Amino acid sequence: MTEMFANTESSRRGFLQSALLGAGALGGLTNVASAADAPQRNGKSHMKLSLAAYSFREHLSRSGGPAKREPKMTLFDFIDICAGLDLDGTELTSYYFPKEVTHEYLMELKAASFRLGLDISGTAIGNNFCVPDGPDRDAQLKLCRDWIDHAAAMxxxxxxxxxxxxxxxxxxxxxxxxCVAGINESLDYAAQKGVFLALENHGGITSTPEQWLAIVKRVKPSPWFGGNFDSGNFHTEDPYGDLAKIAPYAVNAQIKVKIGQRGSHQPADLERIVKILKDAEYRGYVVLEYEEKDPLKGIPDVIKRLRAAIRA
Structure with missing residues (x-):
């Protein structure tokens, strides 16, 4: 009886493996040979919508700095807004957490999001891994470790x-x-906690796709590393073409309503940006980071456009 059961299980596993291989589904599993390799997709893009708390930076209290105004909302209010927009997720940007983040607070955010059917799609930190060795660099590395812990908890x-x-x-x-040394050191800890680190194209030494890729190609192999595609952060002659160069590496995507070309900002072609992600077979969250005034009024229409573009 035991032998027959074992044979049945072996046959079942073989059948499932053959079926998956035949359908090409195993191609969706990421096989990272080196950090410079783009994630292997399964040939079909799949995107979910989220919203960054940074969109309400004028309404939220920023941690670690002087209060310029009385905050108009909390992160819990922001979670309610995301649910009201019928989003899939909410990005709880680190800047708007209390200076002292407690485990209890993280659990309250996690519970509030879950009760409203929202994933916490991610978070963000304002680190600088280019600073020299010393107390400032130690603080940057600690910031990343602390937020790896917080992300894992949430x-x-x-x-x-x-x-x-x-x-x-x-x-x-x-x-x-x-920068590469800082990412590598942080990745060791991120891997232990099961949290991805996504390098954003965010000015400085990531101002062009060539600069960004130079970092990516030197980071040690890790399945916990990828890119954060920010549609508004290349201020080049051909920002759409440059976004297409980094899209294959994205494990997270950030969308803005303006796009920069040298010396000017123009309304972004959101449909074109979504198509760039689709062409890269991106699977994951598309996070709106709204930088214009009056987010409560402006965001719903942008979400509507993004939702239509994703479904097209």
């Missing part, structure tokens, strides 16, 4: 991280080396 799968900027009197090559 069930947030990804943190948007920055590279940083060249320090005064130094070269970009030195900054690049420091």
């Amino acid at each position: 069930g947030a799968p990804v943190i948007r991280i920055f590279a940083g900027r060249v320090a005064n009197g130094e070269t970009e090559e030195i900054a690049l080396d420091r």
Whole structure:
């Protein structure tokens, strides 16, 4: 009887494996040979919608800085707004957490999101991995470790991280080396906690796709590393073409309603941006980061456009 059961189980596993291979479904599993390799998709894009708390930066209290105004909302209010927009997720950007983040507070955010049917799609930190060795660099690395812990506690799968900027009197090559070292050290901890680190194209030494890719290609192999595609952060001659260069590496996507070309900002072609992600077979969250005035009035129409573009 035991032998027959074992044979049945073996046959079942073989059948499932053959069926999956035949359908091409195993191609959707990420096989990271090196950090420079784009994630292997399954050939079909799948996107979900989220909203970054940064969109309400004028309404939320920023941690660690002087209060410029009485906050008009809390992160719990922001979660309610995301649910009211019928989103799939909510990005709880780190800047708007209390200065001292407690486990109890993280659990309250997690519970509030879950009760409203929302994933916590991720968070973000304003790190700079280009600073020299010393107390400032130690603080940057600790910031990343702390937020890896917080993300893991909340069930947030990804943190948007920055590279940083060249320090005064130094070269970009030195900054690049420091940035890669900081990412590598942080990835060791992120892997233990099951949290992705997504490098954003965010000015500094990631101002062009070539600079961004130079970092990605030097980061050590890790299945917990990828890119954060920010549609508004390339201020180049061909920002749409440059976004297409980094889209294959994205594990998180950030959408803005303006796009920059050298010296000017123009309304973004949201449909074109979504198509870039579709062409890259991106699967994951599309997070609106609304930087214009009056977010309560402006965001619903943008979400409507993004939803239509995703479904098209």
